[in-house]
Amino acid sequence: MTDSPLASPSARGTGAAVLAELGRVVVLPVHLAMRLLDGPMRGIQRVIGARRMAYLFLLPNFAFFGLFVFLPIGINIVFSVTGGTALFPSERPYVGGDQFAYLLDCGSYLDPGTCREDHFWRGVANTIKFVVFQVAAMVLLSLITALVLNMKIRGRGFFRAVYFFPVLLSPVVVALIWKWILQRDGLLNAAITTLGGQKILFFVDPSWAMFWAVFVSVWAHMGFYTLILLAGLQAIPADLYEAAEMDATPRWRVLLRITLPLLWPNMIVVIVLALIKGAQTFDEVFVLTGGGPGTATLMVVQYIYETAFSNQVQNFGLAAAASVVLGVVLFVLTLLQFAAARRKEV
């Protein structure tokens, strides 16, 4: 990636200003607390020596990692090979690969209806459909937007902000905004009827529900990917364009021969990141459609959440097994991302 923005003087200035504001309220008690630690810390240092203080500094963070990341990974694997309804691993009978076998038991993998755990497979099918359309739309739209925002246009900063704004909104707010617009008597149906059309029940029709799930997700996150591509565009050396202009190269040719090839590493990052985040999609779609109509927009993560936490089911083992499957997929995607990032550095 590019250099840290933190090192730039402007970022330094703004950051300090922000903190100065916060500081008066928050820093003083923290300051006092830290000061109280002075004595004990000096004592510990006298015992273990200055160099080993590193372990002490690492300790709190790794305690949290251990408790809430490393330990859970282990438990998750235990969960996935045990059955029953108990929450505590010691009370759960060992069932080996039964959970996975149950999850993967399918007449035909192409038809979720033939699977024993059909909701999981509908979740898989929906997530794949969602990710394919979402990534395609995301890459295309953020590429166009980044190209346009990279032009010498008036109010560039303003337009950049416009596309970025939804990234900051919470998934619930995003979903509620669009639910409000897309409801039966909403703004969009008003526009459609004014133009002479019939009201459409967007969340009753399965294909419309999926369309809007993708649309809303692209709307909310496009700005993030646009920024990554914009950073890539601005890293392309200007003299290449100057040379192209000397030769009076047509614009479309400049785009195809210079811009796109040099932007390719960023495009890969965008594609892989969008794939990873798309596979994890839950909140927006859940609030927007609740997974419906029926199971038309049920995603894998919603399946995991409901299998584990909804009042009727509470099948932790099956949820854990499903999350292991999802985890493997995400792991592969993450490896791809690292490979892409490494290629970019070279």
Added chain:
Amino acid sequence: MRLAGLLGQRRNGRGHPLHWTDIAAYAYLALGVVLMFGPVLWLVLSSFKTQSALLEFPPSLLPFSQVEVTVPGQPQPLPLFRATLPDGSVRELAQVRRIGLIAQMVDPADPSQQFRVAIDKRQPVRRIALATENYSEPLQRFAFLRFLSNSVFVTVIATLLTLLINSMAAYALAVYEFRGKTAATLAVIGTLMIPMTIILVPVYLVVTKLGLVNSLWAVILPGAATPTGVFLLRQYMLTLPKDLIEAARMDKASEWQIYWRIILPLSLPALAVLAIFSIMWRWNEFLWPLAVLTKTETYTLQIGLNAFQGELQTQWHYLLAMTVVTLIPVALVFVFLQRFITTGIGSTGMK
């Protein structure tokens, strides 16, 4: 106009005629403004409409409401209409009741004058009115303030905790040489790859074991150590001059003093970036709180909103107002720190 260069071309565009691509670009951007800001604006406008105005179809753009007048002898304020009388004259009348297609109306100035008007011969008298009760009523009637304070508590405490423990770890990884440093760095990278969704169930178990279900600490603690935070801070601390630390050691400063008196103040810009991100993450968090908070009094705003939209299917007027309140901090952050955030995200790939 100085317009030139689509697709990253750099020209000294003076005097160039407008290329069609420039016009297309501006059209695209204009559409973008409508599509990106429009929905949020529509939400805000709608949140000021009265319940009856919200049910109108097609909806009006601005929050209009019907004028009501108090008429002597009537217990309730009556809605005011502009009625066309059979003789062709137009008068402003208050409607007493409606029977089928006929409305019984009176002159508000002189209630003894009664009229019978066909309902298609009358138009409601309306003016712009902000239904601020959409905002004030949920504050009293629902646990909205509770949700708000829960969200603020979670956001503030979690951010402070994240800043503290992440900066300590970053300091260790940036400044010291010690056995296991590579392993520790790899462990941090490893945790980057594990999204919360994957380990939802076992983290729930850990939180249960700690007796934290339905406590706000269950939301605060699991996300406190973020690998992105450690990375960001470490990267910044590596750029700080090592001589400072050496000088402080000469002056007999303890390692702890060096950390919080020298390194932390110098890392303020990086800490500010992490603080902003942490605030955004925590304020917007949904799935995890949804899993661990089941009692209404522990709900955060996001969970509360989601619960409301299930319960208050018909009460959009409250729901919209509460949604607007939820996005106020985000809007403030955006207005003041937009440039700062976009550079931060653009170059670190954080979100």
